[in-house]
Structures are given as C-alpha cells and as structure tokens.
Amino acid sequence: MPGRDSDVLLRTQISPALLTRLYESAERTAATGEPDHEVLAELRESGVLATAVPVEYGGAGGDARTVNAVVEKLALVNPSVAIIAFQHFAVSARIAEWGSERQKKTLLPALADGSLLAASAWSETGAGAAKRKLSSTAVRRDDGAWVLDGAKSFTTGASVADIYLVLVQTEEPAEVTDSVYGSTGQTFFLVSADNPGLVPDLSLDLVGMRGSATGFVSLRSCVVTDDDRLGPEGRAPEIIAGVRESGATLGAVSMGVARAAFQLAAGHLEKRGLFGKPEVRHRMVGLATRIESAAAIVERAGARTAANPGLTTLHSKLHASGVAEDICLDVARMLGSAGYVTASRLNRLLADARAVGLMGPTNDLCRELVAATWPK
Template sequence: MTSTAQLNTPAPNPALGLLDPGTGACLAASAEACDRSGTPDQEAVSVLRESGLLGLAVPRRYGGAGADPVRLNRCVEQVAAVNGSAAIMLFQHYAVSSRIVEQGTRAQHEQLLPRLASGEWLAASAWSETGAGANKKNLSTTGRRTENGGWILDGAKSFTTSAGLADIYLVLVRSGAAPTAEAAGDSGYGAADQTFFLVRGDNPGLRPDTSLRLAGMRGSATGFVSLHDCYVTDAERLGPIGAAAGIIARVRESGATLGAVAVGLAQAALDRAHEHAARLGLSHQALQHRLVDLATEVEAARAVVERAGRRESADPGTTTLHSKLFASAAADRVITAVELILSSAGYVEGHPVIRYGRDARAVALMGPTNDLCRELVSTSWNR
C-alpha cells in the first residue's frame, strides 16, 4: 500500500515519475489554495513544467522518458494523492502526447514532442460540447477547407481541462468527410466525419474562458474554448481526415486511465483516516478492521488500474473502461467512509477530505463519463 509519506520519497531521476518532497509539498499547497478560490492552479502547472513529469509519455529520442502506461498511471495516481486538479491536467497532457506519438507525422514529432517533453508546452484536449452528448457524436464545431489547403475551425468547446493554461489543444471537429476504410473505427464514441487538429494556444482564433465555477477539480482550469475563424494549416491536422473515431478507440486501448486519479484520491483519504486514528489513540478493533477493509478496496482499485496499463487482456479497451468504473466508484465509497470515521472533524470547512470527495465525484463525470463507460462495455458484449 502506498502512503502519502511514501509518495514524497526523493526520486533519483524525475523521469521515473516519482514526486520528491518539494514537488509534493508545492502541489499540495496549491491544491488547497485553488480549491478555496476556484481559480486555475497556475502554480501546479509551473511545478509540473519544472518537475520533468510532463515528458513521461514522450519517447527518449525526443527528450522524454518513454514510459509505458503502467508508469503513467502510477505517476498520475501519485500526483492525485496531493493535487487532484494537477493530476487531471497531467493525464490530459499524457493523452495528447501519446496521440501525437501514435498518429503524428515526422514533422509533428520533431516540432512538438521536444516541447511537450521539456515542459515548455502543456497539452490539453478540447472535445466536449454543450448538447453534443457524452459520446461526442453530435458535434457542432466544424472544420472547412480553404482554397490554399488550410482549414477554418468554428465552434465552442465546453469542459476543457487546462483551458487558458495549455499551449496546444487537441480539438475535435466535424470535417464533413468520411475516412478511408483502413482509417475508420467504430469506438461508440465520436462519428465518422470527425477530424482532430492541433491548435496552438496563441492562435488568435482560439479564445479560452475559465469563468465556469466547478464544485470539484476547482484548480483544473476546466472551462470553455471558443473557435472563431480559427485558421490552421493542414500540417496541424492529426491523423487522416474523418478518422477521429478510430483514434479515440485507440485512446482506450492504450491502458492509460482516469481510474488512476480516483485511486490517488482514495489513498489520500485513507491516509487521513490513519492519521486521525493515530492522533486520537483509537485502537478499537472495529475501527482497525474498518480501515483494513478500506485499504483492501484501495488495493483492489489500484490492481485493476495496473491491469489496464499492462494491456494483458484480450480486449484492453474494455479493461480500461472497467478500471475507470471500478476505481471511481471505489474512491467514492472509501472517501465517504473516511468522512464518517473522521466524524465532525471531516465536516469542518477546508478539511482536505471534503475536497477529495468532490474531486472523486468529478472523475466519474469526465470523459468518457461512467454512464457512457457502461454503455460502451455493454455494446462490446453485443459485438
């Protein structure tokens, strides 16, 4: 079982994905401050840029660590144990970095990956839209070709993590073109006429809005991104035209899972329960057994997240969906139980366990939402 104290063990190399004491303390402090203010956690982003953690998903030849999904999930869990919002931003950065590694051209690799690995650039995904549905099949954001071969993107994205903080966004648009047979993919998520574009944060046609006030993940800068006459070249397209659905399917198959965020939050809550029991000198057998049961639930969630990262099952995409479902539900149960153990102490404004609970519930609503995960899994059975 990994404790918060163990998370702060110095790492011989930040590329290993471990937090040193200073990094962990800074992330924890900024989490508390931004949860109170509801403002984007810019301090956490600065810490992540300097820590070396942003380069884990990038191959070594481009300055990264070349970490596999198991290590990526472990790193996200560790960050989540001290700062859930930072963990969400880190996860999204890894997801975009991995998509560029898998789908990018050689020129995109050479131009983008070193910046993503060094921490110079933070990446974010801009897929969701109001009214589009959790499965992103009814997008209104469009991309149309220009006479010179470029593209004009128009539309509005909602619930974009790292809005206004990211240096590059992976934007999903309706391009009005069907993919080639080899590029098509039925993921149950996205549609056949959708295309991905990599849009720089300093593009004058992209405007972030972080006025959204969230109940959980309050420091994650989750907000809106509008695209108005946003011009991009065809070289900024990621993957074939109309092939976004197939790329999305491979996102799940990678084994990287938001379940890792949930595990980190559950572990942090469990550590608080142990600290509370030790401080009060509580040695009742019933309480000890309850803590053992909670620790077992955290370990079970950690195990299913690790299995997803190892991609050892016959259907790794479904395993990844299961890992998010189980880990997020387990985190909710564990944190609720810890609140009861803490009794009145856990209901004092500003107590960390309250933030853990709100952050854990937010994980269930992040894409694919838990309800969509259930639908995707059940659909896979019919196939």
C-alpha cells in the same frame, strides 16, 4: 531490456519538494477555484511532463503503467494537477502514435521539456457524452488551410495549455456508424494557444477539481493549416478508440484520491488513539482491501495483459472511481463532525472523486462502451 523499467521510473520521479508544493496548492485552489500558475510552472520544469514522450524525442519513454503511476502520485496530493498532467500525457501519446514526422520532431521535444503544456478540447454542449453530434466544424479553404468554428466545454487546462487537441466535424456524418464514441467525418487538429481564433474562458465554477483550469474554449474563425491536422481526415474515432487501448486510465486519479482519503482517516484515528479498538482496525482493513482491489485493475489496465486491453481500461475507470467515492463517504462517516466543516480536506477529496466519474469518457458512457462488446 533489463533495467529499462527502473530507468524510466527514475526519469519520472517527482521530488518531495514539488509534492509538498502541490499539496499546498491544492488547498489554495480549492478556495479560489483558479489554477495555480506558479506550481504549474514548477511542474513544467520538473521533467515529469516527459513521461509519455518517446526517448528518441527527448522523453522518458514511459508506458501506460508508468503514466498511471505518475498520475496516481500526483493525485495523492493534488487531483487537479493530476488531471492536467493526464491530459498532457494523453495528447503526447496521440502525437507519438498518429503525428506526422514534422509534428513529432517539432512538438514532442517541447512537450517533454515542459515548454509546451497540452490539453484536449473534445466535449461541447449538446454533443452528448459520446461526441456523436458535434456542432463545431472545420471547413477547408481553397488554399488548403482550415477554418474552425464552434465552442468546446469542460476543457481541462483551458487558459494554461499551450496547445489543444481539438475534435471537430469536417464532413457530414453518415447516417449509420458502428462507432459508439465519436462519429464519421470527425477530425483532430492541433491548435496553438496563441492562435487568435482560439479563446479560452474560465467562467465555469466547478465543485470539484477546482484547480484544473476546466472551462470553455471558443473557436472563432480559427485558421489552421493542414499540417496541424492529427491523423487521417475524418477518422478521429480510430484515434479515440486507441486512447482506451493504451491502458492509461483516469482510474489512476481516483486511486490517488482514495489513498489520500485513507491517509486522512488513519491520521484522524491515530490522533485520537482509536487504533487500539479491533472494530476500528477491521473497518480500516476493509477500506484498504477495497483500495487494493481497485489498484489491481488499474495496474492490469496499464500492463495491457488482458485479451481486450480497452475493455480493462474502461472497467478500471468505473471501478476505481466508484471505490474512491465510496472510500471518501466512509471516511466522512468515521470523521463525523470533524469532517463536516467547510475547511475539511475530505470535502475537497469527495468532490474530486465525484468529478472523475463525469470526465470523458463519463462513467455512463463507459458502461455503454462495455455493454457494446456483449453478444447481441
């Protein structure tokens, strides 16, 4: 439809004032290691959280390209908030794709207007990056309700989210499964933050993404109804696979980090009048070229034009996260002693760049998922 792309982008614009406050917030949370509730409240009110919600449910109707563009713009000034937003978009998209009519009508408008902030709680200690050995469980009661028990780790948005997409084991997994991510007998549930059986814990003291409210979520006799189940019982791996196929990629976060580091280097060199030297200009061109190569594969992932969109999404995270970390290291060498101080923004960017590679699916798991597509 002519004009639709520009209309969607217009509805997902981030105001310069909010971008400034996000930038300032990143500096504060890097020091405190705590989420900035005030700036998150502004994000809720900005309309940006509507990006991945279909128009018919009050959203902007953005596709993966739009999601990636918004996430990159947020990550340019505040990678921690970009990660929170990415998880919100991912849950919104899963509800739009797999949710019941009741879930769509009830949750999607609230996710769009910011009254609900969503998070994913999939990881747990001992489960492995592929989530094959979950110890968290859901047991169905005689009245049809479910009781969830267990503990989730590295949940981004813990304590600040209003609703969590929780992955649990609802039946014993089969001995053999073709799934590389997840296992048979796993099911997703949407659990409200005000459920007394869900307890967030922000005791994790992370090196990077320090304002992302990444922590633990405990499930203690957490009772939910069958209406809170997302998608078919025992078929969570299908939903997980669809996340990759969507084209939305954490590589967009890496792109924001890489561009921020490049801007930092440019400002440093300009301030010292070093751009007049050909070797300096050529070195910066080399950095810019690597950033553009990563941007191209992130764009291709979002456009979903490849024969295997899921594979491109995996490659986009691997390449963009690697480029972001390398760019930060190269800029550190450029800055020399100017970057070798605790207060340097570059140190935060480098820690954030490293963090993306550890976020699900981790880069090691991405490599396994890519390798699994090769002929045996």
